[in-house]
Amino acid sequence: MNNKYISKRIWLDKDKRGLEDWRHLMEKAGLQTGETLDYTVGIYDDKRLIATGSFAENIIKCVAVCKDYQAENLLTQVLTALIEKMNESGYYHYFLYTKPEKENVFRSLGFKKIIANDDVLFMEQGPDDFSSYLQHLQDNKKAGQGAGIVMNANPFTKGHQYLVEYAAQKNDQVYVFVLSEDHSEFSTKDRVKMVEAGVSHLSNVTVFPTRKYLVSQATFPAYFLKDKAELTVARTQARLDAQIFKEKIAPVLEINVRYVGEEPYSKVTEVYNQAMEEVFSDDLTLVILPRKEVNGSVISATKVRKAIAEQDETLLLDFLPKTTYDYLEKNFR
Template identity: 80%
Template sequence: MDNKYTSKRIWLDKDKKAYEAWKSLITSANLQAEEHLDYTVGIYDERKLIATGSIAENIIKCVAVCKDYQSENLVNRIVTQLIEQLNEEGYFHYFLYTKPERETVFRSLGFKKIIANKDVLFMEQGPEDFSTYLYELQENKKTGQGAGIVMNANPFTKGHQYLVETAAQNNDQVYVFVLSEDHSEFSTDDRVKMVQAGVSHLENVTVFPTRKYLVSQATFPAYFLKDKAELAVAKTQATLDAQIFKEKIAPVLDIHVRYVGEEPYSKVTEVYNQAMQEVFGEALKLVILPRKAIEGDIISATKVRKAIAEEDEKLLLQLLPKTTYNYLKKNF
């Protein structure tokens, strides 16, 4: 029985010795030692850390068991404790990022597979799941072949608008997916409203949320770290994200092409573009448009945020569509 072992919370940022033991166990399990975790629990055989698991928001990560204790059913115990913690924090729908060989174990704990590849298995448990999301997409599908665009729009610029307008001119329908993660300067609600206003003149454009299923803390946490992200990790995550789009979302909406902007600034976004090219292959066309420039200067949301901070009205009027400019004036 595993009740001979003790469980306790590990404070990774405060207890250096505990952190080192945790990192050693994670590394031995061939997992990446994530730096941004909200809660970590450990199971100890006296003073030896033999199993661990963590949470980042509503995502279960870094579940590892020492190889000498693999037969002790400790994964169940760890995951049960993490789910109790999630429930306490008000989460009843949660995600799991793990190794593909662990699928049977986590299926037995009630998790459902969203997608897997040779490196990563992405699962979830709880109401309003992936099948619900796909059903919502299906319900709002329009007739004709579709194009897809995924954007953060932080905020929505003339560059984003150019991307959508180009797709709208060349396709029956365009589905714009706006990142649902609230990890940007502008809230999810504000970003969605700016996108909706900025594409309202285009009759064949539909705006969707991504929930946790595209470019999220669950599928692609490195995206939000930008320059601090380790590119090999970003590539693994970007590949998984691209797979979800190609294998699960594109077929539901009859999407045959995805549009992205060229990426001269962010290495992580460039890695994402490369991963999409590799994953999509011949099945799904990837169109990479050169960034829109004004007077030879490439438009970017980063430049817009800088102009907002510096109250550079002239530059904002150059970089932003009227809809975004008016929205920012009214609400900020």
């Protein structure tokens, strides 16, 4: 790097001037400034911010180089600084959101495309990548036409169980994808165990992790913000997530239908359902089932978590399958 350029961390939550400069560069690059970020690096020409990049966990975001300096190889410097810092944090597999026209640039830096649409390009670099995930799905595929369900199951309720049982009656095979992100009250490990116990009586159901490839901080961070999320951003992310499912995952498992629950509460989840309908079009059927009710009350995991906090045994017994209730009794109470 030219010696007159200085690279340093920008503390967006502490440095008011740094935050203003960063926002200005983001806006000039046409990038969102509302992202959740763990670390941000900036490259300066004297006091002028000329390049920046950030990451959240192992997801590289908000990479921008000032137009006047794009011949200076600053992009490589930014990515090198971010990757070194992620390595220090124990991450060796990285994801990247960028604009579709930047594909060749990032490909030359070792990133591989996962999916792209008119709005965004999603890439990755590192071991245990998307191709290995698809191979894992292929290796565990069962014979026959398949159906897909993606759930957080925080925790697994009778509503989730109803959705799986309904799909299992209508299809040769059902593949249940449980969110791998640890951004919920119950850990990924606990949620997977509750789902596996709750579907164990169904011989044609297989449970898979999503890793970072479905409804994750990489593909769909707005999902975890729920109604705090900006809906235009959520819609873009939801379309990308639906596209990954339709174009990459469904063909491997011969999935021709996906089941979701009706969403009366969360605007972001409603946006996701709408995005799936649009993206799937005539290629993949989306079945939206009305939420299951008990005693006139719609079952939801949110209500269950509230009942756990309030020790409302009546509601827990009404809303939870025995497998989940027993799991919670054994491990959390």
